[in-house]
Amino acid sequence: MQLQWEPSEDTRFNLGYINQYSRSxxxxxxxxxxxxxxxxxxxxxxxxxxxxYDVDYDVVPCDPTWERPACFTGGxxxxxxxxxxxxxxxxxxxxxxxTDLASLSFEHDDLFGIASVSYVGSWRENKGNSLDNWSRxxxxxxxxxxxxxxxxxxxxxxxxxxxxxERRGGFDWTVGLFQDRYWEGYNPNxxxxxxxxxxxxxxxxxxxxxxxxxxxxxxxxxxNVGDLGRILYGDQSKNYNLTYHSVTSKEEAAxxxxxxxxxxxxxxxxxxxxxxxxxxxxxxxxxxxxxxxGPEATSAxxxxxxxxxxxxxxxxxxxxxxxxxxxxxxxGYRPGxxxxxxxxACLGDEFAPSHRDxxxxxxxxxxxxxxxxxxxxxxxxxxxxxxNIDWTDVRTSIYMPSCGFSxxxxxxxxxxxxxxxxxxxxxxxNTTLTFNAAYTDSIMLNDVPALGAQKGDDxxxxxxxxxYLALDQGFRxxxxxxxxxxxxxTYGPFKSHFxxxxxxxxxxxxxxxxxxxxxxxxxxxxxxxxxxxxxxEYVTYRSARSRTSSSQPLNEIYGxxxxxxxxxxxxxx
Numbered sequence: 040m041q042l043q044w045e046p047s048e049d050t051r052f053n054l055g056y057i058n059q060y061s062r063s064x065x066x067x068x069x070x071x072x073x074x075x076x077x078x079x080x081x082x083x084x085x086x087x088x089x090x091x092y093d094v095d096y097d098v099v100p101c102d103p104t105w106e107r108p109a110c111f112t113g114g115x116x117x118x119x120x121x122x123x124x125x126x127x128x129x130x131x132x133x134x135x136x137x138t139d140l141a142s143l144s145f146e147h148d149d150l151f152g153i154a155s156v157s158y159v160g161s162w163r164e165n166k167g168n169s170l171d172n173w174s175r176x177x178x179x180x181x182x183x184x185x186x187x188x189x190x191x192x193x194x195x196x197x198x199x200x201x202x203x204x205e206r207r208g209g210f211d212w213t214v215g216l217f218q219d220r221y222w223e224g225y226n227p228n229x230x231x232x233x234x235x236x237x238x239x240x241x242x243x244x245x246x247x248x249x250x251x252x253x254x255x256x257x258x259x260x261x262x263n264v265g266d267l268g269r270i271l272y273g274d275q276s277k278n279y280n281l282t283y284h285s286v287t288s289k290e291e292a293a294x295x296x297x298x299x300x301x302x303x304x305x306x307x308x309x310x311x312x313x314x315x316x317x318x319x320x321x322x323x324x325x326x327x328x329x330x331x332x333g334p335e336a337t338s339a340x341x342x343x344x345x346x347x348x349x350x351x352x353x354x355x356x357x358x359x360x361x362x363x364x365x366x367x368x369x370x371g372y373r374p375g376x377x378x379x380x381x382x383x384a385c386l387g388d389e390f391a392p393s394h395r396d397x398x399x400x401x402x403x404x405x406x407x408x409x410x411x412x413x414x415x416x417x418x419x420x421x422x423x424x425x426x427n428i429d430w431t432d433v434r435t436s437i438y439m440p441s442c443g444f445s446x447x448x449x450x451x452x453x454x455x456x457x458x459x460x461x462x463x464x465x466x467x468x469n470t471t472l473t474f475n476a477a478y479t480d481s482i483m484l485n486d487v488p489a490l491g492a493q494k495g496d497d498x499x500x501x502x503x504x505x506x507y508l509a510l511d512q513g514f515r516x517x518x519x520x521x522x523x524x525x526x527x528x529t530y531g532p533f534k535s536h537f538x539x540x541x542x543x544x545x546x547x548x549x550x551x552x553x554x555x556x557x558x559x560x561x562x563x564x565x566x567x568x569x570x571x572x573x574x575x576e577y578v579t580y581r582s583a584r585s586r587t588s589s590s591q592p593l594n595e596i597y598g599x600x601x602x603x604x605x606x607x608x609x610x611x612x
Contacts, residue, residue, distance in 0.1 A: 049148035057140040064133040070126050071593040072107050076100040078179050082239050089252065089262035090242040111180070123595070129183050134169035154204055160197045166190070173232070176443050182243050184234040186279075192223045192286075206300065214295040223286035232279035232329065234264060241265035241275065248330065251384070255334045264330060271328060279329030284340075288321035290374055296351070306358035313351035319400065320344050323377040331442065333383040341377045341396040349402075361413040368406055373434065375399040378446045385442040390489040393437060398447045404429040418465040428455040437489045450489060453498055455481035469513030473526075476506040483537075491538025500580075502531035502547065516557060523555040535582045542583030542593050550575055550598070564608045574601035 041055045079099050082092040101110035108116040108127040116125050142161040150156045171186040178184050200215035234244045245252070245263040252262070261267050265275040272280065296313035322342030328335075349372055355365035377397050385391055409424030433451040457479035464472050481498035509526035529549040536543045554568040580596040 051144075051146045053142075053144045055140075055142040055144075057138070057142075059138045059140075060136070062133070062135050065131045066126065066128070067596055068126075069123050069595040069597065070107050071123060071595055073103060073105060073593075074101075074107055074110055075103050077111055078181050080181050080243050082242060088242075090245040090265075091238060091263075092242040092246075094242055094246040123597075127180075128172060129174045129180060130170075130172050130185060132170050132172045134167065136165070136167040138166075139164045149204065150201070152204070154201050157200050157202075158198070161195070163194050165192050165194075173443075178234075178244065178247060181247070182235050182240050184232065184244065184278075186230055186232045187228075188230055189226065189228040190223065191226065192221065194219070194221045196220075209299050209301050210297065212295070212297050215293070217290070217292040217294065219290045221286075221288045223283055225285065226283045227280075229283045229325070230279070230281035231277055233276050234278055236265065236268075236276035244278070251330050259334055261334065267330060277329075279331055280327070282326045284324040284326070286323050288319070288374070288376070290317065290319050292317040303356070306356055309353075309355040309357070311351070311353045311355075315349045315351075316346070317349065317372070318344070318346040319374050321374075321376060323379060325379060327382065331382040331384040331444075337380060337383075339380050339396075341379050343375070343377075343397045343399075345375060345400055347372075347400075361417065362410065363412070364410045366408050368404070371403045371405070372400045375434075376447065381446070382442065382444060385439050385444050388439040388441040390437050390439050393448050393450065393489055394446050395448065398434060398449050399432060401430065401432045401434050401449065403431075415464075420461075420463045422461040423459060425458045426456065430455065435487065435490060448489075450487050451492065452484040453481065454484055455479060455498070455501075457481075471511045473507070473509040473511070476504070478504050487537075491536070493537075496537055497534065499534055499536060502533040504531040505529065520558045521555065524553070526552050528552070535580055540583050543581055545578045545581045548575065548577035548598070550577070562610045562612070566606045566608070568602075568604055570602040571598065571600060576600070 041053060043054075044052045046052075076098045079097045081095045081097065083095070084091065085093045102114065105114060106122050106125075108122065108125045111127050116122075116127070118125055140161060140163040142159070144157070144159040146155070146157045148155045167188070167190050169188045171188065173184050173186060174180055174182065196219045198215060198217045200213065202213045203211040205211070234240060241264055245265075248264070256262070256267070259270060261270055264278050268275040268277040271277075292315055294313065294315040296311060298309060298311045300307055300309045320342075322340060324338075324340040326336050326338040328337070349370040351367075351369040353365055353367040353369075355363055357363050375398050378394065379396060381391055381394050405426060405428050407424050407426040409422070411420075411422045413420055430453040432449040433453055434447055435450040436445050437448050437450060438445045457477060459475075459477045461475045462473070466472055479501055480503070481501045483492050483494055483496045483498065486493050506529045507526065509524055511522065511524045513520065513522050515521065527549060529547065531547045532544055534544050550570075551572045552568070552570045553572050554566070556564055556566040558564050577598045578595050579598050580594075582594045583592060
């Protein structure tokens, strides 16, 4: 909800509040893997074993054409839906999240007759709980093991901006300040990992992860995962904990932009220069303990500071009021952050040497040439640009297959080039046709063994092309204004991973949408829509990567099927 107050003609205050709650259960990821078999454990009591049993493993084969649900159920999953919609999981993951957001904005259009001033600020509190199912990665689906996450964070953001009211001597300007602060307090329940705590469950977990045990645990009277949970946490079902003592980050920036425009005889020329100075400061303090860490808990505080400038320069030529030809150079960044030390279980991983406690900001340098034009008495609007983006110190998630943990690294450099085209033409008083298209060539500029990437590889999740075509028609219905639109969107194929397999490629797809609205009154509008009108099935993500080759995953995420809905908009004045 929002409340606006206008104490004078040129002054406005706006107070806003948003509360949002969401809950999900299960997964949207379809499991299309064909494991070919699965492990079946058997137990023989043995009082001399540190976990009370000798554990043996039989491999139960299944038809190599069967996907996982059929394989684990002897060919009878017990549901009638197609296999692509059937998932085999020992337990469902879930998540709950809530957000409270309060915002305040202020605008004053005439500050001492030379500038306008605006302020926007917000405070938000995010809370979340979730369950991650680790039964497959940690225990090959032989028993349940899972992680419960809990988090609570606060964020406060401010931006103050001053902008010249009118051009003086060919100049106008903008200056401002920005601050963003994020923090989390003490949280002893950031992560807990659990396992089945039956005698057989403790024996199975301990035996499957027998690499973990040794004299260093025995000195504390710990001989299996049940002993570990009981002695470290007072609960034999727990085997790992992450406690945050504090998490803080702060971004501060000062920015300014100066624009100069003059008559060049054959039109106007506009030159714009801008700079943003930023400073980053972050720190994370936490403690980890449990099976992945070792017999002694590890505590660490990591953090760092960064500062720098990001610049912008553009030159535009406007031969007339309906055409703009421009060249632009701009820089951007994403703030860095903290990884923290590696768990003991990951120290021997082949990618561990790439780990750093903190990763730095990445950076882009954007070069762009383009034009915008209104033609045919402004019945045709065109805009197009070609660009080159150099992306350095790319933040990349590095997965460590020996232990299942990931960390973020500045591991890659990339380059993206492309062309974009947008157009809109008025075919009649109430009829418009829109056509947009883009082509992108995005490649790696260096080898990254941890990603299986080589110099010259196409970047992931980037289709080479996409296009959009829409027809809008206005008309009268029941003696009221009405509008209808039909649009077609198309996307080219793309891959989800480097070192690509056929199973990592998602095919291109096209969807058709239909929508319309009817103005019932000056304050009421009824809208109807049918997205993916033809109910086309398409894949938005495919992945055949695996932590171990034995799991043989093939994961897919599908786009939404045909979705029909309506909305009613009311405006109060």
